[in-house]
Amino acid sequence: MKIKKITIKNFRLLKDTSIDLEEDLSLIIGKNNCGKTSLLLILDKFLGGNLTKSNFSFDDFNVDFKEELKSTIEGDELDASFFPFLGISLKLFIEYDEADDLSNIGNKVIMDLDPDNRMVVLSFGYHLPEGKFYALRKDYKEFNKKRLANKKTTKDIYYFLKEQHSNYFQLSKKSLQYDLSLQKEDDLVFTDLIKEKIHIDKIVSFKWISARRNVSNKDTEKTLSSQSSKMYKKLEASNNNPEVIDDFKEALSKTDEDLDKIYETLFEEIISDVKKFGGIKQDDSIIKIVSSLQHKELLEENTTVMYGLGSSDHSLPENYNGLGYMNLISMIFEIKILLHEFQKEKDEKPSDINLLFIEEPEVHTHPQMQYIFIKNIKALLQKGVEREDGENRGLQTILSTHSSHIVSESDFEDIKYFRKENAGIISKNLKDLKNEYVESNAHYKFLKQYLTLHRSELFFADKAIFIEGDTERIILPAVMKKLDQEEALRKIEENVEVSFPLLSQNISIIEVGAYSQIFEKFIDFIGIKSLIVTDIDSVKTIAQTDTNGEVKKNADETDKIKDTSCPVSEGKKTSNTSLKYFYGSDKSLSDFTDLSFDDRVLKKEKIGNEGKLKWVQSKDGHLVCVYQTEEDGYHARSFEDAFFHINQDFIKNNNFGSLAKKHVNLFKASNDAYALAKDGVGSKPSLAMEILLNSKSEEVEVQGKEVSKGKKKIIEFSNWKIPEYIREGLLWLKQD
Numbered sequence: 001m002k003i004k005k006i007t008i009k010n011f012r013l014l015k016d017t018s019i020d021l022e023e024d025l026s027l028i029i030g031k032n033n034c035g036k037t038s039l040l041l042i043l044d045k046f047l048g049g050n051l052t053k054s055n056f057s058f059d060d061f062n063v064d065f066k067e068e069l070k071s072t073i074e075g076d077e078l079d080a081s082f083f084p085f086l087g088i089s090l091k092l093f094i095e096y097d098e099a100d101d102l103s104n105i106g107n108k109v110i111m112d113l114d115p116d117n118r119m120v121v122l123s124f125g126y127h128l129p130e131g132k133f134y135a136l137r138k139d140y141k142e143f144n145k146k147r148l149a150n151k152k153t154t155k156d157i158y159y160f161l162k163e164q165h166s167n168y169f170q171l172s173k174k175s176l177q178y179d180l181s182l183q184k185e186d187d188l189v190f191t192d193l194i195k196e197k198i199h200i201d202k203i204v205s206f207k208w209i210s211a212r213r214n215v216s217n218k219d220t221e222k223t224l225s226s227q228s229s230k231m232y233k234k235l236e237a238s239n240n241n242p243e244v245i246d247d248f249k250e251a252l253s254k255t256d257e258d259l260d261k262i263y264e265t266l267f268e269e270i271i272s273d274v275k276k277f278g279g280i281k282q283d284d285s286i287i288k289i290v291s292s293l294q295h296k297e298l299l300e301e302n303t304t305v306m307y308g309l310g311s312s313d314h315s316l317p318e319n320y321n322g323l324g325y326m327n328l329i330s331m332i333f334e335i336k337i338l339l340h341e342f343q344k345e346k347d348e349k350p351s352d353i354n355l356l357f358i359e360e361p362e363v364h365t366h367p368q369m370q371y372i373f374i375k376n377i378k379a380l381l382q383k384g385v386e387r388e389d390g391e392n393r394g395l396q397t398i399l400s401t402h403s404s405h406i407v408s409e410s411d412f413e414d415i416k417y418f419r420k421e422n423a424g425i426i427s428k429n430l431k432d433l434k435n436e437y438v439e440s441n442a443h444y445k446f447l448k449q450y451l452t453l454h455r456s457e458l459f460f461a462d463k464a465i466f467i468e469g470d471t472e473r474i475i476l477p478a479v480m481k482k483l484d485q486e487e488a489l490r491k492i493e494e495n496v497e498v499s500f501p502l503l504s505q506n507i508s509i510i511e512v513g514a515y516s517q518i519f520e521k522f523i524d525f526i527g528i529k530s531l532i533v534t535d536i537d538s539v540k541t542i543a544q545t546d547t548n549g550e551v552k553k554n555a556d557e558t559d560k561i562k563d564t565s566c567p568v569s570e571g572k573k574t575s576n577t578s579l580k581y582f583y584g585s586d587k588s589l590s591d592f593t594d595l596s597f598d599d600r601v602l603k604k605e606k607i608g609n610e611g612k613l614k615w616v617q618s619k620d621g622h623l624v625c626v627y628q629t630e631e632d633g634y635h636a637r638s639f640e641d642a643f644f645h646i647n648q649d650f651i652k653n654n655n656f657g658s659l660a661k662k663h664v665n666l667f668k669a670s671n672d673a674y675a676l677a678k679d680g681v682g683s684k685p686s687l688a689m690e691i692l693l694n695s696k697s698e699e700v701e702v703q704g705k706e707v708s709k710g711k712k713k714i715i716e717f718s719n720w721k722i723p724e725y726i727r728e729g730l731l732w733l734k735q736d
Contacts, residue, residue: 013034468535
């Protein structure tokens with residue numbers, strides 16, 4: 001028996017969210033504030049065992065739902081489509097098979113006896129019934145009438161419901177009919193599990209480990225030691241090793257007897273003094289101090305977890321350990337404790353489904369420790385629910401993380417990606433990406449390996465820049481810093497608003513060579529704003545010649561031809577596969593040179609009757625390709641070509657060991673940037689490094705209304721310019 005799917009409506013950012021769960025481990029990833037913690041909280045509110053109206057606050061309702069509720073209650077006309085369900089809901093889609101014990105769900109929970117229909121839908125709600133809705137509407141109007149009568153201003157429904165929502169919203173637990181043919185639940189056909197007194201915890205047991213773990217390395221803290229006491233209590237309750245526990249208790253009893261004799265001598269004076277005070281009758285005030293060691297309390301107060309120092313005989317107490325190791329060890333202790341709770345005591349049956357949520361296991365830990373954790377967690381969880389008496393149940397684990405290191409060591413198929421969209425969150429299975437790459441399975445395999453092994457941080461980025469090679473990789477951070485400084489200066493001097501600095505944004509830079517098109521389905525899948533920085537790669541067609549300069553011929557005596565790189569002014573088309581993929585393979589070079597920036601911004605839409613997805617031009621799109629454009633009367637072919645053209649003095653007046661001296665001298669005489677870029681660059685990474693090494697900072701005096709006279713500001717990389725096509729692309733990416 002397992003949970004196949006979870007659906008959530010109107011809870012915080014989870015407006016209408018569906019999450020598919022894997023049989024063992026589901027890894028929830030996504031950027032900050034994308035609903036991962038909200039998923040944990042709604043599971044705890046409905047399944048955590050303390051379900052009451054007070055569990056919910058008015059702020060738990062989704063923003064769109066609150067606005068819809070406001071307009072309906074405050075409006076004059078009632079929209080009937082607003083019913084039947086108003087409020088927060090959680091649904092668990094549970095699949096069972098023939099081998100499962102159905103004693104907990106067979107009575108009234110299973111709604112369909114069709115042997116082919118093996119789906120149970122448990123529905124939990126905090127909702128506003130229709131009758132309560134009308135009462136709320138009436139009470140709210142009366143509330144404002146009284147305020148007006150008392151000469152007070154009226155309040156909106158939010159103010160009224162802030163404290164009053166629990167008087168109108170009700171809790172519900174239901175089992176819903178599941179229509180196998182429609183693959184959909186029916187909210188109108190159900191069993192009321194509250195009225196039927198069905199114990200949900202017998203079906204689903206939910207436990208979780210918070211990211212806010214009580215781990216400290218202060219001298220006074222003994223987190224791990226107290227956890228060892230909890231572990232003992234679980235071991236004693238499960239009675240898995242009775243001989244050892246009996247030996248422990250017997251040893252304590254023997255110690256009690258020995259201590260009684262010692263206490264008699266140790267406390268002889270105080271016992272005698274008490275005796276002197278007498279009482280109503282003789283021996284009234286005689287006391288005796290005895291030892292009463294309790295095994296549980298002894299462990300809690302008098303054990304210390306120690307850690308060793310390699311192969312030496314020395315060991316140190318737990319608080320001498322680093323927070324990372326303490327967090328990892330504490331988490332393992334906590335997992336083991338919860339696994340024993342899932343197993344239940346020997347005379348209890350475990351729940352049908354055990355659901356464990358581990359929130360952000362990477363807290364305090366360095367990357368290597370995160371690798372180790374995710375590599376071993378599955379094995380620990382899988383064997384943890386096994387009982388000696390054979391009463392075993394499955395364990396499903398949800399793990400949320402911000403760690404790219406954990407993602408890189410995880411199974412790609414386990415990953416669920418949370419993405420914010422409008423006022424809600426959508427969840428996507430990364431394994432569904434395979435369906436997007438049906439026509440190019442090799443591309444899917446490459447993407448899967450590349451993302452998990454090298455660029456997992458892309459999952460957590462707000463924006464991405466895809467670049468071709470080493471030159472851009474080395475120099476781009478400097479370009480971004482230079483642009484940020486220039487924009488900050490412009491804000492002061494021109495008194496204009498500029499967007500958040502690039503280097504302060506969550507931007508991932510990905511090196512993809514000439515294969516950015518391989519990532520296009522992934523870009524659309526996760527909906528990330530993306531900038532592709534590439535080259536226009538102009539080519540012209542020429543005849544092929546042999547060593548004697550004679551034109552080679554085809555079998556039909558026509559000239560053999562080939563495409564060769566050339567200056568943009570001589571070119572007829574582009575050899576850049578990315579540009580041809582995104583903008584059309586039939587486009588000539590002039591089509592690309594004439595294409596405005598706005599016309600290069602793309603988004604994916606369904607085209608034609610078949611609804612095939614295609615990148616189309618759209619000003620509100622989230623992907624753009626930038627390449628060399630005409631600047632100062634010249635159109636470059638590559639980054640180096642563009643950089644040399646607009647930074648002639650910088651190249652001529654500094655030392656560049658990566659540039660052939662012969663070609664530098666020619667450049668000084670002719671200013672031919674194309675020739676220097678084509679033949680003079682010995683090493684592109686070295687050139688990029690030399691650009692940074694030869695960069696200088698400039699102190700400028702800032703002028704502006706809000707600036708006191710004579711204020712100085714340092715501008716780094718001031719002795720060279722940014723090619724306009726890169727500036728244009730980064731300014732677009734910089735915007736929200």
